[in-house]
Amino acid sequence: MESNRERAQTLSETFKNRSRSITVFLLIFLMILGMVLAGKSTEMVMGDQAVTTLQDGWELKGGGESMKTLVLPATVKNENLEPLILSRTIDQQLLEERTLLLRTSMQDIQITIDGEVLYAEGLPSDGLYQNIEASLWHMVDLPSTSEGKLLTVTLTSRMREFSGILNPIHAGPRDALMRFLFFNMHGGMLIAVILVLLGLMTILFSFALTNFTDNRLLYLGLFSIIVGIWILSEARILQFFTGNRFILGGISYMMVSLIPVTFLLYLKDAVLMAHKKAFRHLALLFLLNFFLNFGLQVAGIAPFFQTIKLTLVFMLLGTLLVGSYLLYEVWKYQNHQAKQFLSYMLLIFIIVSVETLQFFSRNFSATSRFSRFGIMVFFLLLAFNTFKYIQEFQKAENEAAFYEKLAYLDFLTKGGNRMAFERDVAELTDPEKSREFRLVLLDMNHLKQINDEFGHQEGDRAIVRVFNALVDSFQKEGTCYRLGGDEFAVLLGSTGASVYEKRIEGFYHRLQQEQLHVPYPVEVASGSDVLLPADHRMFRDFYHHVDQMMYQDKRRRKEKKNAG
CATH class of the missing domain: 3.30.70.270 (Reverse transcriptase/Diguanylate cyclase domain)
Structure with a gap:
């Protein structure tokens, strides 16, 4: 049995590790907060106020086309990164809708009426921390005098992957468009909020368990919060809360880079305890990858969108590596925990593979739709196993305390022996x-x-x-x-x-x-x-x-x- 001194040392080291982990992730939070405070909050933030989808009647110029009629949404070849110009005449029905709702995918946008600029939004030329490509919503009110005039929407992208994307354009009263956005995207937000709240409760619970000798609860809570923030960013409703371009364009990539860090640390303490050193080093490599990506973006050397490609490849390789360790544990030691976790890893492997495939096939609109539900299920499985382990641990602790008390008890006097x-x-x-x-x-x-x-x-x-x-x-x-x-x-x-x-x-x-x-x-x-x-x-x-x-x-x- 572990001596009191050894147990005290173990608990002390556990609390030190908890403090170090919280410090690192607090530092990351402060870095991101610094980007928010250093940058300007533009009018991209959404307000709190039947929507028509303008599919037909658009003419396209650009992307190798002189002029053609098309139906939105659409994707066209635009290898030369030419501006894509959509145009249509504003009729009375469109004017009655009053407001346009558009989403740009890593694109600059300019809207004109009869050649006069009504709205423009693009990558800022100043501001080191705002120089980040972002996919954004835009709400543009049509002037009451614009009936019969030519509406032109010009989209320009510096990224080949997004240069040919033409998203749907919606029209309607501003408050109706707000409801349309919220109710079409609220599923992801609901999952995100649940995960963040569960993560916070798990972290608080980890500090309440003062006799627990590892940090699996802490890492599980951090994993849940990071995944929740990622899902929230992918739900396309962050503009309800902020207009900061660094957050709108970068938070998703930052969270993806951090997900494997907390996941590997959880594995280190919960499943693959015999390989703690290897998984601690692997988690450190992913953490360094996060800081490298962050630094390259802030320095203007390489955007998140480019560095995330390597991160996704690393994640896929990391998933295979974790699977190999689990298989080894099952084969060599008949590790029941590893065998159970191997089935969970199959779900993660499918999620990472689908996300990677969607990303590299440029199907960005489908990104995270499948994974948000898969990760929610994965977290619940981890949480169930973790709390089941804690329940068994507490039971064993109570039994050990009971027998320890008996060992030190004089049965006749009920005092110490x-x-x-x-x-x-x-x-x-x-x-x-x-x-x-x-x-x-x-x-x-x-x-x-x-x-x-x-x-x-x-x-x-x-x-x-x-x-x-x-x-x-x-x-x-x-x-x-x-x-x-x-x-x-x-x-x-x-x-x-x-x-x-x-x-x-x-x-x-x-x-x-x-x-x-x-x-x-x-x-x-x-x-x-x-x-x-x-x-x-x-x-x-x-x-x-x-x-x-x-x-x-x-x-x-x-x-x-x-x-x-």
């Missing part, structure tokens, strides 16, 4: 925290006589009477023990002679009162002395010294009785 005495002495004499204390040793006289004349049951009652008198006299200053048979001990933190004299006098007075109720002598010999930290004697030598003092007292009492 010799093992409890030796445990407490070891703590008092620990070189790292030793302090002075007083030892009192006591021995009953005439116990054999009581057993012979009145029976062993009465002898046991006499032992209990003496022990209860000890507890009543010394419990405020120390702890009482029955060492076995007719031997007792008291460890006192208060070492003053006056305090001891007062307590021992009270003890003998209590014995005199007990004597009035029994037909046999209730006599106890005692000896006591103080062990100072500066005294370099071994405790066994000090114990022998006090024991001799007790026997001297026994002889004096016997001589006094014989003389009387």
